Amino acid sequence: MGRERMVHDPGESGARTADDPGEPPGHHDHENHEGNEANEGSGGREGPEGHGWVEALELLLSEQGIRIGRYVASHAVPVRRPHRRSPAPSRDLRVPEPTARQVLDALPNPAMLILPVLDASGAVEDFLYVAQNAAVLDYSDRHIPPGTLPPWTGPVPLFERFPDLAGTPVPRLLATAYRTGRPQGPEPAEWSLPGPGKGQSVRLSSNVHAAPCGDLLLLTWQGRNRTQLARAARHLARVCWAEWNFGDGSVEASGLRGMLDLPASRPLPDLPALARMMTPESRELLYRAVHDLLLREREVVDCELFLAPPADRVVRFIAEPVRPRAGPVWAVRAVCRDVTADVRSRALAGWAVQEARAQRERADAVAVVAERLRAAVLPSFPAELALHGVEAAAVYRPDSHTARVGGDWYKTRVLPTGDVLIALGDARGHGLAAVTLMAKLRYALAGLGYTGALVEQLTGWLNEVASDDGAESTATAVVAHFLPRAGLLRWTCAGHPLPVLVRDRRARLLDPPPGGPGLPLGVLPGHVYVSAETPLRSGDVVLLYSDGLIERRGSDLDRDIARLLRAVADSARDGIPPGREALDAYVRALVHDLTGPPIDDDATLLAFRRLGGETRGVDGIPGATGAAGGT
Template identity: 40%
Template sequence: MEDSATPAGPGQDGVAAVRALLGAQAETARRAAVVRIGEDAARAAAEAVPCDRVETPDWAGPLADAHPMPAVVFAPVRDDAGRIVDFVDVAANPPARRYAPRQGSPVGHLLTVTQPTSRTSGVFDTLCRAVETGEAIAPQDWADTLLIDGHPRHVAGRLTAAPHRGHVLVIIDMDAERYRRISRRAEEDGLGGWAEWDLPAAATEWSPGLHRMFGLPEGAPPLGLDALAAFVVPEDLPGLHTALELLLREGAPCDVDVRAELPSGERVLRFVMEAVRDEDESGAVWGVQGYIRDVTQVHQVRTRLDAALRDADRRREQARAEARVTARLREALLPAHPPEQAYNGVVSALAHRPAELGVLGGDWYNVRPLPDGRVLYALGDAAGHGLDAVAHMTSLRSGLEGLAFTEHPVETLAAWLNRLTTETHPDRTATAVICRYHPDRRLLRWVSAGHPPPILIRDGRARLLDVPEGLLLGVLPDAVYRAAELALLPGDTVLLYSDGLVERRGCDLSDGFDALLSAAEEYAELPLHLLTEKLADRLLPSAPEDDASLLALRRSGP
């Protein structure tokens, strides 16, 4: 199989898997065929047979071309004793050349080369018998593995061999055999059968499959169309009647599904019928022929599929409604942050990128000046998505804001926030980094609860700050947190961010940190609001899988 030139899209992985499955099975079948025909050994043995060049008689080509089905004229190849040791094709019509080697001459191939199993399958003996007896061999089932361009191909059909002027004409009817096998299999599986109704003679002929379908014993007379209509449920009779009316009056083909009460229970039958007229198609309809098939399983699958599609549409609309409500709720609960705002010598800026449509995360932030002159900076991420995550995020943000007015140190605030999470949301967790700036000492004290470490940009260089130990919020009610301290110098920038900024599915987390550090150094000299926007645009795809937030703090001049 050739590789598709279509660009990879949402469904390409599934197509590739199907292609790989088919390719593997094709290779398995090819190996089995090679083993069966003994490819190399058969070719060597056949080519060792003495074969003088055989001239093609003038009549051979027209004889083969006179037949619409694959037809080949073979000449016998004899040894010194006059025994037939092989056959060579001297003429082949176009349908037959599809199954012959496509390299070199279209004829002149030994039978045992193109059909390595011709001796074991009986084809070789059939051709010998036709030549030696001078009598045609009646059609017989034939199946073989041919070598076409060095590749095995399995074919089957009905083979007829007729002697002619010391040669033998072989005709293979592949279509009849194919249709016969398909029809037999369909009827054996109880899927249906064919029928023909002669209306003037009130005569019916049909295949055994319909006996089984309608619960009739083998040998029982087939039923007329009116008798079949008696099996149809009353609600579906008008549809069958209309289809038959169009068929009989206008000759329009009939293709209609109806429910029928059969011995096996209620089934859905498909009537595919056409009118039988005189050859000029202008006379009256004198008969009906067609196929009746049990399509109950198809209808059941279609019904389940329709139900699944309706359910998927309902769930999709529900998800969209929830996304709209959640987005509005987030907008109402998270205050807008101006491009830059300053409190007591520290400027802050925020960049927030929501997740792709329909996936709402639990990122939250808080910038709050306190009555004693200190400033609270916090950024966190409530686990999960949707309304539950937003509710948890709201609880964390409002709870921390209230606790911050107690003037207790940040490690105590983190411990209280952890207890609040374990008691009010026992089945959920969250991460957070909580900072308090002390303007009198130009000191930033901070604590981390399972959150990515802040980044310090100083003198154009960026580095990760050491993370004090701290469990995620909501894991243990009595978790203890330790604070770290950082003296801010004029121009220092501290970045607080959620994991959505650095985590990518299938990528190492260290790569995300390296990318953030590199970009932070590149944009270090930009105004703070441009720094946050540039970092978000650089690191995040157009439709991030999760919320991503970046809160930047920068100490202004002395």
């Protein structure tokens, strides 16, 4: 039969082509009967709840039933009537009677004849195993290893030969069949036999059936059938199957009722009823799938259908047409799999990917802003430092795991007094908030430094700036003045790692201010800071650094400081050549040795070296002189 081109019967009005399933039938009715109130609300692609697609599906299946009827009528085979009647059977015809053994062996399943053993009152007290058919021997050969059972030589008590069988439904089935005279079962039974080897056992699993057989009982069994195994497999895989017959409207299925949460009192749904259980969008998908199978000669359709509450599931619908040779599609056979968990997992994964992408975009945006702000607040060193007896170099390495920027900052500046302001700090946290606090502190120090105040007062003012910024706005810092004429470094420490002095190719921590380092900035308003004084020789190098340079996960501060001092001394073993480029190369190599490729926090190292030779004060009068040389 060729491809069907029309959905409607050719004699009906309003026919439409089957190759265009895009509109439910109400759309065409509305166009052909404009103004008919009966059709109001049915126009357009879909009704309020998707019923237009259900009606289209009903019409499609109705017309398929007509096609099937026409096919059956055109292919009917005429009944042949005999020319003469067959002779009546002779009254002397003798039908041979088979023996009991022949009947028993003709049974396809293993069967035993069981004789009930009665007590004096007539009650069953035991069961005697008196005979078996050939199928029992075949079953034993296939399932019971040789040597497991002694040879059977004649009648024997059933539960003496098979002790574990007493713990199964078999005794009850035999007793009930004898008492009532009606067949019992089948019921599943599992039992075991001691194996021929040490520690071995043979497990047997069957469906058993007991039935009266004269004065005896017939006990039959068969292996757990494939239907039960298939049912268990479908349950584990959340799969069911169904076949919808369009000739008689019947539905055959296995597992469909459970997937749809249908009670036993409700009939299995035909395809329109199944469509009504779906969301409006899925009704259209089901209609198009069935349409393609019936009229577009599709061999397989595959789609995901969403069931509306109470089922509230997602079902993968894989269907194929069932047709006679050269005939119309007679039925649709489908395998349905519950993919609710898979769909929800995909949705969650998609949401997670989108959220991760959005977070990455936000982090990138924050990083761009923060990096630009950092570039603005971490300038190059002024050339006039050398005129005041100092040269400096710095390296900043961002955290490799966050927004790529943190709160590290540093500042060098020649003050009107001729002193040199040198500072390095670390604002708490990462990202834009840390950079914002860092910028506030750095710019505040740059302005306050022009007041001529001592480093103790400058540090106190920075503490007030951080305290006013909020409870989470804390920072650490080292703030120093280098006095070129005296060769003296006056400095304070606000909760920051102590500076390192590199002298004569050896490294040590500077002695802390009296009373130890002060509190971090922003912790306690009004806190008083004390300064330390360190004389510097020509060629001395002082290293200021942030904690990200030395701290390692799982380590402690003492080990981190010891590792720092070893690295500083090793790098200075051959001396630090004169010149700012050499100092810069030394700093970069040291940072690389201490941090490696990935780091967990941003790290900053600021190095400044006291130069030898003539320096100039604020009034241009020559200052102290000394010999230049490497460390």
